[in-house]
Every structure is written in C-alpha cells, then in structure tokens.
Amino acid sequence: MIRPATPADVPAILRFVRELAAFEREPDAVEATEAMLADALFGTSPAAEAVIAEIHSQPTGFALFFHSFSTWTGRRSLYLEDLYVTPEARGQGLGAAMLRHLAGIALDRGCARFEWSVLDWNAPAIAFYRAMGAVGMEEWTVQRVSGEALKALAGR
Template sequence: MTAIQFRFAKKTEVPLILQFIRELAEYEGLLEEVVATEELLQEWLFEKKTAEVIFGVYENQIVGFALFFHNFSTFLGRSGIYLEDLYVRENYRGRGFGKAFLTELAKIGVARGCGRLEWWCLDSNQPSIAFYLKMEAVPMDEWTVYRIEGSRLKELAQE
C-alpha cells in the first residue's frame, strides 16, 4: 500500500473544505447545524488565519481532512494543537489513515514546540472513541465543556 501524503489546503480549495465539513456533519447527524459558508471559511482560514487545514492524499485522491488551530496551556506555558475536525471518507476508513492524520498532527505539534494534541468527540461516536482509546488517547472525563453562543453571546458582550 502506498503511504498517504499530507499537504496544507490552498485558498482555492475552500469549496472542498466546506464539502468535507458537510460530509463530517452528515456522518455525525448534525448537518442541519452547519452554517459555515465559503466566504466565512475564506475569511477565517485564509485571511485571519485562525485555523489550518491539512488534506490526506492517497493515490491522487483527497481522502480526508483535518482542521486544527493552536490553543494555549497556562500550566504547560506553551501552545498545543486543538483538532477541531478529523474526517476520512467512508470508503477509505479502516486503512490506517486516521492514525496517519493523528501522527501528522503530532509531527506538526512537535516541530512547533507544542505541549499537547487534543480534541473532543461526541459520546455517540463509538467507532471513533474505540479508535482513540486504541491510540492511547486519554479521555478527559473529569472536565465538562461549557459554551456560550448565538444570541446569548451577543447579550453577554453588551453587559
């Protein structure tokens, strides 16, 4: 088997990035929650540069993507990589590409001096959870994620 290759996304590939986001959302049963547009992705990924995207290429086909950004750990005193999305198209799953993506992100993190790689996973996504545990990822079950969004975010900003 030929190894998967990785490359960073280009500005011209925003439509493909959005397509992958929608495929992931459909896989997770959350397609109705996707409000991202090509214009928003262009602005936030390539103009403001708040996140990065890598594509996995196998036999000249883009088989998956990962969208990530830097966060910061005050306890470590350094940045980490937060993996927002990792998606491998269904007909390419089970070939080690998910592990290859995590390995590539680990390489990027180590090269940049990051202290950790972390992500969230839906509790209902049992295949991914099993995969992450096999990779020896540690679930952070003693932490609860909190979120303020939408109209409440705007209200809070005006208080």
C-alpha cells in the same frame, strides 16, 4: 499522502465539513461558506490550518486545527477541530496518518498538548483514539455560549 491545504481545497473542505455534520446528526448546523473558510484558513489573519489526506491525488479526508494556550504549561497546544475521512476511504489508515502528522506538527512547534473533543456516543471514534494513545478527560466538560446567549452575556 497528507499535505497542507491550499485555497483550491476550500470547496472540498466545506464538503467534508458538511458530511461530518451529517454524520454527527447536525446536517443543518453548518453555517460556514467557502468564502468564510477561505478567509479563516488563508486570509490576512488565519484562524486555523488544515491538512488534506489524498489517495491517488484525490482528497479523501481532512483535519482542521488551531493553537490554544495552557497557562499551566506556559506553552501553546494544538487543538484538532475536525478530523474526517470519507466513508469509502476509511480503514486505509488515513485517520491515523493524519493524527500522527498533526502530532509531529505539535512537537515541531513546541506544543505541550495535542487535544480534541469527540461525541460521547461515537464509540468507534473513541476506541480509535484510545488505540492511538489518547486519554479521555472525563472530569472536564465543554461549556459553550452562542447565538442569543452570547449576545446576552456580552450585554448586546
């Protein structure tokens, strides 16, 4: 079952984020707190949305997403920030079900695209995404400014 996340899911979402960070070899990179996630997902001006995958009424995965905008299409897109299924629940179709669910949300909202990033060393995920119909954007690279570099760029 896939359902919209509720405020009661925030502790599980943060646990999933931490597990995903450990898998992605960045276990100490998570700065988010339950309060931060609760505000980002359910505050007065939500920055993102999430869905929860359940087996026997137990949260076993999540997907967190938000909208971006394409000037080329003149429409917004759905951007998947995180997709995670607990190791014990993998292989049961939850990841594919969440991707299909989000693709449906994208279509229902008139989105031109459904996009996400994947680490280049995560061959199983890349193969899974290709099997789901995703196409790699090999000619594009992600650029990021954060921390002290962000402050310097802003002149602060």
